[in-house]
Amino acid sequence: MTLGFVKIPDPASRFGLHDGGGIYSRAVVSQVASGGEPDCGLRQDSTKIEELCKLDCVTMGAELAYNDMDDGVFSDSEAFASVIDVLDGVRMAPMLVAQTDSDQYDYLLSIVDPGKKVLPDDEALLATALKALSRAVFKIDIAYHQSLLSNIFSLCLWNYGLDARNALLELITNLAAVPDKYLDYCLHMLVNNFLPPRRLRDLMRQPKLLLRKKEIHGELRKALHCIASVVPLAPVKLKNLILTRMPKFRDPRDMIVPFVEFVLGLENDEIGKFLGSTLLAKVIDLLTELDVNITWDDIIQEEHNRGIFVMELEDWEENTDNVAKIGMKGNAFADKLDALMVIVCEHLKSCANSGHLFEVFDKLSEIFRRAVLKLHKSKFTQFLMFYACSLDPDTCGLRFALLLTDIFVSEDEDRDSRMKAVAYLASYLSRAKFIPSSLVASILKRLVDWCFEYCQFQDRQEKKISPQVHRVFYSGCQAVMYILCFRMRQILDAPDLKQLLVHMPLVSIVYHGTLDPLKACLPSIVQEFLRQAKAARLFNVPAPYVYANSHESEFSKAFGGIERLDMFFPFDPYLLKESDRFIRPNFEFWSMVKTTYSNFNSDDEDVFDDLDDTPNYPDSAGGFEGNDDLDIDEAEDEDDLEYSLNKMSITPKPSAFIATNFDRTLRMPARIRPSTSPNF
Template structure:
């Protein structure tokens, strides 16, 4: 395209002439027709008007509005080749630079062009999508009332025009989708640009056009979340000490917590790892987008659309998030969606994850990731019932039991990694949920009837392969709840993570993947925290002296529910047997896991000290879990 010629005299001449509406349309038509005859003067006058955009005087605004309206009445005379310069000027106009009158006239012209000929539809749609974003010079104004008002004026008109075009041109939504995806700002762009673009994508999802492009909009938003998520390295979050067990990684530094509160942090106090994200621009962008997405899901729930939207959301999760290497934050969109509708979406998510885990069609890593998500979800979802947790656990235990029935080999973390991931998921959930299940007679009976003991006693020996910190906390609670027979198999504490306990997770260390550990993003945590179970809120089976401390209470508590299990010792109490440290140390040393030195001291200390559960950060203060 050649350099645009200007004609100041021609422009002044045009501005001075007092045209009626019909005369102006006729004048514009003549200017358009004259181009093919080699007479460009009036054509260039028209283009000159299109180029006035800043600090316009009232008469200049009036001329621009009337010119746009005249062009709207002459769209049939606009040729994509002969009038390339004019079209380029029109499609290059940013509505953010004009007042409402010019905006309305421009949108009327764009709509007329889109409807008049299929040749213009892509350019019109692209022009509207470009107006999702303000010019760079306008970004700082978005913080002011004036800037926000202009944003509302522009976007309302853009989306209205898109809706009108979609109504009049049935194929427009299918042409719109690739344009929106191609025009997305890069993840390195300024946060304000990324946020406002996603805001427009979500607005389209909930609009009339959403019937055609809504699911793809939502998938594209999730894709953008995960793109930012994977840019945040684990080194930005974890301050991992290989000498510590995973329970010890749940940090509670009161001094750092106090500093975090001074900065205005609301949840939770233990914020060492959250502080490590301070200044991370990718985390800030992701946090803002998570807030937008959660707000959108809340609107969907209020409009009775959540179940429909959730189907799309889960498909996107399955395709994108589930197999992303240790996704850190994006999955909380699913968590929040489930919290908005526990009876449908909440149950659907748990059942679907269990389906993936038990289905042989999926690759091993996908199945392991699914059960890690399932365990973390059941453990952390405050909105989930204990009965759902019990029913899902029963399904996992039954699968593991059936697996054991056809296996006669010994420990092999690589060959049986799916099995070990299932066992670890079961124990992890019970660390959070055992007390709540044991407090409900029907759920206690259901738990006691599960073939969990044969699974854990099997020669595959999951207690030696799964993370020792989870195994130890699980056994401590199982002891207090009188869940198993007294046996050296179920009586070892202070396990060290060995090579075999690391092996089943593979290079991805899925054995240490707890997807719904406390969310470290500050702004979106307000959506998650009220629905979240922190470890400090969990009532364990050893939490108070009343639970299982009295023989009379114990007999009453376990009475009818255990009658069918007396023969294989499922309900027998540890306190009913004399505990021999020497004999126990001998049996432990034969396992070649725990060092012999200081064993008695460590055991004696840990039998009276509650374990700390695995989460990257545990809040030191949080609401009491009821």
């Protein structure tokens, strides 16, 4: 006896289904009960189903037709009735089920088989069956139809075309709406489909599969949105499920990337309002885990004579093809982080284009303060804030600067948070092209005023320098000098801003007899600051005296602490290759900076001789780069791996790497790279 979507002589064995409006699609997912990852692979040896009829599929309007029995096709109502008959036929104790009803139910299971190799005829048959089942969900009972439900929840969307996917998602949506029955199973099934099956993951960079991924992710989001709109409990359950199933930083790239892509897509949907900042926070947590696990030892083996800083070469600025890709070669964590940074930056850009950037920026700021600011070893994740600010400098850019300033001046914040905040602030205002000089000057005035008040307070206290006690003050002073190294010329070129800067009590701070910040801050920064200040005639005082051992100074090491916050400039040049395109257009490299002395001729340089009489220290000790001592030909012959690190930022180096080569004068730390904190 042949069973199919045609009228057949035996009514007891009849299972007729027909959708006059079109074939719907179907999807396959892994076992829900196990909670594991879906296995959407197709079994090659499934039982061959008896040929039912010849099917003619027409896109979005396919009709099931039997060539020799045009009058044997069921109507929609007859197809629906057939499914009801099959479901009712086994709705009893197994020993009471008639053999013909059991056969019909088994045949339905064979159609909705997640492990069966899919042929065009089978997919059309499946789509029609799923469409009929979606109209009969009130007849489905887990006590009698457990095998059918297990098959449905194990289907994988990635194995089917549009029609079958639509039919499956319609069925899942209807099942989820059944009160207190299938919501958890449906959500598990949909979350399982965030990722493509294993057999496709290595191929997901192909354009055709990328398009398919975009389509399937869009269909999944629509289904989740529909479920959330009719089941109030769904968003809470979905949030908990996503948090549980979020990939770990050690998982393969092809698992992490599509999952995060989908999760961020939910943020842009209405369902994102129900989920709050939870999903974005979880994604940022994943990024920071990857970030802190990228050690600089993975990138290069440090030379013993390189010291604390390694300089940026000006002539390397434009050689972007080789930057980063060599330094990060073979680093799986860096590769995954780079891909995720691209995804999150594209998400932020999409939010800006759709007018939702402010909402996302509020969430991002909260996450930054909680998870990133306190993380000293973060090398790249913080650039999400940089990029978000670049999308709206007038609002987001301003708010970020004010946030960091408020943290620094607040006595309610802990000392390390204040020091890190002002380090972020200094690096941000120095490197962000999109921040206007007027805002820089305004923030500078606030920092200078705080430092001046601190000096006045200390004048009434014990006359003794204690870098550990005054760590916050020294970090504020160093931030002021660092910002002015990058921005002094711009400020002085604007008459109103020049007056503001000239009237700041900088001399009273930097030449304070007791606190003496010039002695405590990094000499490379101090020297460049004084050089520019003197060229601009900002100070009418003698040049400072020379300090012994000033390649970093004992005082700077003391106020920097174990984490060496005296050398923490988190927005120094970015190294990740693919995501660099989001950062570079708005990033100020040192070679681009116009200094106050840049227009002087060689005769004018004599006025700086007293600043250049400091002991000779290595360029790698964090000095300003210059081409006078640099043999370009020799530099071009250096290892590409070393070149790639010229884009890094300042962070502490292990004491074993302190420089021993004192043959060069300190210069400005332009593109200075970070390394890991000392291991204690």
